[in-house]
Structure formats: structure tokens, C-alpha cells
Amino acid sequence: xxxxxxxxxxxxxxEEFIAWVMHPDELSDRKWRTFLEEHPRKRKTVESxxxxxxxxxxxxxxxxxxxxxSDRMWSIVESHMHDDVPKTPEQEPVTIFKTSRGxxxxxxxxxxxxxxxxxxxxxxxxxxxxxxxxxxxxxxxxDEAEIPNTIQKYNDTDKPMTVLLQxxxxxxxxxxxxxxxxxxxxxxxxxxxxxxxxxxxxxxxKQKPFLVYSYGLxxxxxxxxxxxxxxxxSKEIKVEVRTGTVSVFSINNLDxxxxxxxxxxxxxxxxxxxxxxxxxxxxxxxxIIPLPAAVAEPEDKDVSKQHFxxxxxxxxxxxxxxxxxxxxxxxxxxxxxxxxxxNATLIGQPLKEKLEVICNALDAQxxxxxxxxxxxxxxxx
Amino acid sequence: MxxxxxxxxxxxxxxxxxxxxxxxxxxxxxIFEKYHRTLYNYGSKLSTNSSLVEDAVQDVFIDIWRLxxxxxxxxxxxxxxxxxxxxxxxxxxxDKFPSMEEISxxxxxxxxxxxxxxxxxxxxxxxxxxRAQRIQELLAQLPERQVEALTLRYFDDFSIEEIAExxxxxxxxxxxFIYKALTSLRQSREILLISSLIFWMLLFF
Numbered sequence: 001x002x003x004x005x006x007x008x009x010x011x012x013x014x015e016e017f018i019a020w021v022m023h024p025d026e027l028s029d030r031k032w033r034t035f036l037e038e039h040p041r042k043r044k045t046v047e048s049x050x051x052x053x054x055x056x057x058x059x060x061x062x063x064x065x066x067x068x069x070s071d072r073m074w075s076i077v078e079s080h081m082h083d084d085v086p087k088t089p090e091q092e093p094v095t096i097f098k099t100s101r102g103x104x105x106x107x108x109x110x111x112x113x114x115x116x117x118x119x120x121x122x123x124x125x126x127x128x129x130x131x132x133x134x135x136x137x138x139x140x141x142x143d144e145a146e147i148p149n150t151i152q153k154y155n156d157t158d159k160p161m162t163v164l165l166q167x168x169x170x171x172x173x174x175x176x177x178x179x180x181x182x183x184x185x186x187x188x189x190x191x192x193x194x195x196x197x198x199x200x201x202x203x204x205x206k207q208k209p210f211l212v213y214s215y216g217l218x219x220x221x222x223x224x225x226x227x228x229x230x231x232x233x234s235k236e237i238k239v240e241v242r243t244g245t246v247s248v249f250s251i252n253n254l255d256x257x258x259x260x261x262x263x264x265x266x267x268x269x270x271x272x273x274x275x276x277x278x279x280x281x282x283x284x285x286x287x288i289i290p291l292p293a294a295v296a297e298p299e300d301k302d303v304s305k306q307h308f309x310x311x312x313x314x315x316x317x318x319x320x321x322x323x324x325x326x327x328x329x330x331x332x333x334x335x336x337x338x339x340x341x342x343n344a345t346l347i348g349q350p351l352k353e354k355l356e357v358i359c360n361a362l363d364a365q366x367x368x369x370x371x372x373x374x375x376x377x378x379x380x381x
Numbered sequence: 382m383x384x385x386x387x388x389x390x391x392x393x394x395x396x397x398x399x400x401x402x403x404x405x406x407x408x409x410x411x412i413f414e415k416y417h418r419t420l421y422n423y424g425s426k427l428s429t430n431s432s433l434v435e436d437a438v439q440d441v442f443i444d445i446w447r448l449x450x451x452x453x454x455x456x457x458x459x460x461x462x463x464x465x466x467x468x469x470x471x472x473x474x475x476d477k478f479p480s481m482e483e484i485s486x487x488x489x490x491x492x493x494x495x496x497x498x499x500x501x502x503x504x505x506x507x508x509x510x511x512r513a514q515r516i517q518e519l520l521a522q523l524p525e526r527q528v529e530a531l532t533l534r535y536f537d538d539f540s541i542e543e544i545a546e547x548x549x550x551x552x553x554x555x556x557x558f559i560y561k562a563l564t565s566l567r568q569s570r571e572i573l574l575i576s577s578l579i580f581w582m583l584l585f586f
Contacts, residue, residue, distance in 0.1 A: 009563050013556075015540070022538060048512075052566075053535065055516045060532035063425035064418045065435070073417060073439050080443045081406065235414055284411060 006035075006042055011049035012056075021053040074233055152180040155196070160303065162326040162351060164368060165190070169210065170351040172199040172303045172326060176231070189263060197229040199242075199304040201350040211263060213251075217281040217288075218263070220270070221246040225348040227304045238291070240278040242304055243348030247272045248279060250286040308346035308354070315340045318358065319375075326351055329372045336379030337362060394459040401445065402452050409449075413442050416460065419537060420467050426529045427471045437470040464537070465547050519566050527565075530558035 004010065011017050020028035036043055065073070155161040155173045163171045166183050167190055173179055177196025190202075190210040202210045204223025212219040214230035217237050224244025230237040239248055249270025271279060271288050278291040303325040310318055316338035319330045328351075332338075342361055346354045355366045355373065364377025394415075400408035417438055424434035441463060445452065456462050520528055526548070533544045534555075545552045 009560075009566075012563055013559050018535070051512060052516070055513055056531060056535040058536075059516050059520055060426075060528070061419070061422055061536035063422040065421040069421070069431075069435060070417065073421075073435055073442075074413060076439045077413060077442045077446070081409070081446050235410075284407065 006039070006045065008045050008049050008052075011046065012052050017049065018053055021050050022057065071233055078233070150180060150182050152178065154178045160327045162328055162371075164350075164352060165192075167205065167208075168203040168350055168352045170201050170326070174198060194228055194230055196231055197227070199225070199227045201225040201348060201353075203350055203353065209263070215281075215283045216250055216286060217248060218251045218270075219246055219248045220263070225304075226273075235283055237281040237283065238278060239273065239281070240304070241273045241275050243275050245272060245274050248281065248288060250281065250288065306347075308344075308349075310342045310344045310346070312341045312343060314338060315342055315358070315362065318342050322351070322354065327371075330375065331372060332375035332377075333379065337364070337375065337377060340380035395456075398452070398456055398459050399454070401449050402454065404449060409442075409446055412445075412459065416463050417442070420463055423464060423529075423532055423537060424467055424471055426525065426532050427468065428475055433474055434471065437467055437474060440470055441466045458543075460537075461539070461543055461547065464533070464539075468547060515566065519562070523562050523565060527558045527562040530555055531562050534559060 005014075016028065016031070020032050032046070036046060153161070153163045153173060155175050155177050158175050160175070161173045161177075163173055163179055165171065165181065169190070171179055171192070174197040177194070177198050179192055179194055179198060181190075181192040188208065190205075190208050191213070192211070193213045195214065200210075200212065200221075202221050202223050202225065206222055210221050210223075212221075212228055214228060214237050217230070217239075219226070219228060219239055221244065224246055225242040226244075226246050227240045227242065228237065229239075239246070247270045271290075273279060276293050278293065280289050280291050281287070282289070306321070306325050308321070308325075315332075316334060319332065322328070323330050340362060342358060344357055344361065346357060349357070352368075355375075358364075359366050359375065359377070362375075362377050362380065364375050367374045367376070394412070397408040397412050401412065420438050420441065421434055424437055425431070428434055444466070520531070523531075529548065530544060533539045533547060534541070539547065541552050541555050544555045548555065
């Protein structure tokens with residue numbers, strides 16, 4: 001025998017052998033099993049060759065990019081995608097909103113169509129991401145002028161931004177995040193659209209469910225706190241519940257009537273999440289996948305990880321924690337109030353409710369203007 | 382079963398390709414997501430400069446989107462197209478053009494005939510972890526083109542024919558790259574065995 005076609009080296013480079021090792025199927029399995037029965041002495045060689053093929057595949061595949069590199073590549077590719085679009089990207093959402101002007105909540109229903117949100121989201125995200133601050137503000141102002149009642153908040157800073165909604169709920173928008181919503185008392189639902197990451201603390205109201213739309217995913221709550229991470233670069237949307245219960249469902253495959261019915265129901269349906277549970281929603285497939293609970297990592301800065309448990313805590317410390325969690329400025333008379341002790345558990349409550357609880361305890365009042373909260377009171381006796 | 386599985390995979394690519402030609406952003410995103418990591422991995426075998434590789438991968442995709450209306454309708458394999466495009470990009474960036482020199486061809490018949498015995502000993506001696514380490518060391522020492530061929534064959538699962546076209550060489554050269562790489566694997570094992578024998582002999586005398 002001059003040369004053995006089933007020696008180690010020969011097996012490792014044998015196409016059929018590689019195919020069997022990498023993607024075994026019935027046919028190849030039968031073939032190699034028969035071979036081994038006929039050549040029992042080759043068992044060790046085959047096992048060894050198999051291991052080498054796997055090792056070679058594994059080792060030659062070692063140089064995959066890190067998530068950071070992937071993100072970087074995609075962001076550059078995506079920024080070039082809209083370079084050659086002849087119309088200005090921002091025209092798109094404006095026209096969409098225009099068609100539904102004056103019909104109150106309908107803009108949200110239109111926007112709920114996944115495809116539209118996807119295009120608005122990615123177009124406007126990149127538009128804003130790419131441009132400097134100046135044109136951003138212009139466009140934002142223009143938007144608001146064009147569409148009465150529709151408010152768009154975009155966080156172009158590198159710090160979290162707290163948005164206070166009319167119903168008293170608060171949303172902490174992370175840098176790069178974008179939130180649009182309509183104000184108005186007569187709405188039957190509270191609806192916002194999110195691109196990017198935000199932490200929500202929602203005022204309880206069973207009659208008016210609160211809905212967050214992000215790329216075909218609707219998150220419905222009656223009153224609770226949770227984080228949604230719907231970055232335009234990511235293929236997935238993550239929802240993590242802090243307190244209470246929320247339900248999430250895909251609205252990609254629902255027609256308008258079904259959507260209306262599901263959105264209006266006071267009860268929660270779809271996939272229900274309780275506190276500390278997380279899911280990921282694939283933008284592409286529309287599937288909702290449960291994720292293992294996050295490992296609690298208490299970060300002073302991250303509002304969604306805060307427990308807001310105060311036990312004989314001096315008010316000055318309480319305000320410091322609120323200031324850093326919501327990135328707001330709280331102005332108060334430090335001498336009179338600073339040392340007053342506070343006992344309260346404020347997890348899951350919107351910022352305004354927290355302030356109310358604190359002010360009740362201090363027998364004080366609060367005022368909100370822009371990013372500044374002023375506490376007026378005489379202090380504790 | 383495997384045939385069906387890969388062909389549906391290719392059908393899906395083909396479908397995405399048609400959608401990209403019509404300007405479908407989601408299809409484009411899907412192709413990027415599916416292939417950018419393995420492309421980067423392959424690019425890393427051609428250049429150790431990671432930012433050059435990143436740029437080349439980006440440019441391949443940027444070009445596809447930019448020229449989407451002019452893309453060939455019947456691309457046989459999207460994956461193959463992407464790899465070949467990436468290789469060209471990196472070679473242009475490295476100012477490296479296909480060299481004229483022919484790769485010395487090693488005939489299949491020239492293979493050393495009598496190695497089965499030494500292999501048999503080694504197989505019994507080696508542990509899995511030793512094998513894993515051996516492969517790592519080997520890949521670090523091999524010439525670039527051999528590593529490239531191994532990557533395309535074992536990790537990216539291209540056929541010899543496809544690898545030949547990606548690397549712009551003939552099929553025989555591809556077989557040679559792989560054969561030489563695997564032979565070095567065997568040689569390095571023999572060297573190790575001999576050196577450990579010497580080591581033990583020195584210990585005893």
C-alpha cells in the first residue's frame with residue numbers, strides 16, 4: 001500500500017469527511033459509521049481527525065470583531081446609506097405626521113406601523129447623529145411648529161435627560177435617545193414612540209394604558225417602571241421591568257383593527273413581564289425571546305438600577321441621589337432643609353410622585369422649570 | 382439533508398440580494414449582520430492591521446449599497462461575492478497585487494508514503510488539550526496563504542473550487558496550501574516527540 005487514503009492527514013483534508021464533521025446528516029453519518037464498522041482499527045484515527053477538523057475551524061475563526069468594532073463598522077456603513085438619498089431625510093417623518101394632523105392620537109397609530117417607525121427611526125437617528133447641534137434644534141423647532149401637539153425630545157447631550165410627561169410620568173432618556181409623544185387630555189391612551197434607550201416610571205391609570213412603540217414592538221403598562229433599549233444600531237430591542245408588570249407584543253403582523261383592539265384593552269396581554277424580568281425583541285423576525293434576569297449591579301448613576309430606599313436619610317442626600325439619577329438640578333434651602341431626615345421607599349414612582357412624597361414629608365412645595373426643580377419650604381421643626 | 386439546508390441558506394441570501402437591488406434597507410442590514418463578522422475574521426488573515434480590515438469590510442458593504450441598482454442579478458453565491466470583494470479591497474489597500482510567480486506545485490503522488498506508523502503512535506499519546514495547543518502554535522507559524530486557505534476551507538466552509546477563485550490561484554495550489562499546512566502539523570509533532578525523547582535521555586544519563 002503506497003498511500004493510505006484514510007490516514008490522519010488524508011482524512012483531515014477529505015471533503016466528505018469535513019462535511020460529515022461540520023454538518024453531519026443521515027447519509028454521511030451512515031457512510032462513516034459503515035466505514036468504522038469495516039475498519040475498526042481506524043476508530044482512533046477518525047476520532048483524532050474529527051477533532052483536528054473542529055479545532056482548525058475553531059482556530060481559523062478566532063479573529064471575529066468585538067461588539068464595539070461591529071457597532072463601529074455598522075454605524076459607518078449606515079451613515080453612508082443615506083448619503084445619496086436625494087431628499088432630506090427629515091422630510092419623511094414630517095410628511096407622515098402632516099397627513100394625520102389634527103386627528104389627535106392617530107399619528108401614533110400611523111407611526112405604529114413597524115416599517116414606518118423603522119425608517120423614521122433610522123433616518124432621523126442618523127440625521128441627528130451626524131449633524132451638529134445647531135441644525136438639530138432648528139429641525140426640532142420646525143417639527144413642533146408643523147405638528148401641533150406632537151412633542152419630540154432628543155437627547156443630544158452626553159448625560160441622561162429627564163422628560164416629564166403631562167400625566168406626571170417621567171422618562172429618563174439616555175444620550176442619543178429620542179422620544180416623541182402628543183399631549184392632550186382627551187386621549188384614550190397614553191402613547192409615546194422611542195428610539196434609543198430610556199427608563200420609564202409611569203403613573204398608574206387603569207383607564208388609560210401607557211404604550212411605548214419602538215420598531216414594531218409595543219410595550220403596554222398600566223403603571224410601573226421599566227427600561228427599554230431600542231437603539232437603531234441594535235438588531236434587538238430589550239425591555240427590562242423594574243417594578244410592576246408590563247406586557248409586550250409585536251404589532252408588525254396586526255392589521256389596524258386588531259391593533260386598535262389590543263391597544264385599547266385595559267388588561268395586559270402578549271408576553272407579560274414582572275419585576276426584574278427581561279426580554280429581547282428581534283426587529284427582523286418579530287420574535288420575543290426571554291432573557292435571563294440581569295445581575296444586579298448597583299450603579300449610583302443609573303436611574304433604572306436605583307432602589308430609592310431612604311431610611312432616616314438627610315434630605316440633602318436624598319436630593320443628591322435624585323439629581324444624579326435624573327440629571328436635574330434641585331434648588332432648596334440647604335440650611336433649613338438639608339438635615340431633615342426622610343423615610344421613604346420611592347422605587348418605581350415617577351419623579352413628580354417622588355417629589356410629592358418628599359414635599360409632603362417636609363411640608364413643602366415644588367416647582368419644575370426646565371431642568372430645575374425648586375423646593376419651597378420652611379424645613380423640619 | 383445538508384444539501385437542502387445549504388441551498389435554502391443560499392436561497393435566502395439570493396432573496397435578500399434581490400431585495401437589496403430594489404433598495405430594501407432591512408435586507409441590506411440582514412446581509413451585513415450575517416456576514417460582517419466572518420468577513421472581518423477572513424480579512425484578519427490578510428492583514429494584521431485591524432483598522433485596515435474594518436475599513437475594508439465597511440467599504441465592501443458601502444459599495445454594495447451605493448451600487449445596489451447596478452448589482453448583478455444572478456450572483457451565484459452572495460457569500461462568495463463578499464469574500465472576493467473583501468480580498469480585492471485589502472490587497473489594493475496593502476498595495477499588493479497578484480504576484481506572477483507560480484507556486485511550486487506539489488504532486489499528490491509525492492507524498493511521503495510511510496508515515497502511518499508514526500501517526501499511530503502520536504494519536505495515542507496526544508491529549509485533546511495538546512492538540513488544541515498544537516493547532517494554535519501551528520497557525521501562528523504558517524505562511525499567510527496557507528492560513529488563508531485553511532480559514533476559507535475549515536471556518537468558512539468554501540469548496541476547493543471556490544477558494545481557488547477567491548484566492549485567484551488554481552485548485553491544485555489550494556490543495557497544496559492545505560496539504561503543506563497539515564504536513565507542518567505532522568512535522569511539528571514529530572519534532573516535539575524527538576525533542577522530548579532527547580530530554581528524557583538526558584535526564585537518565
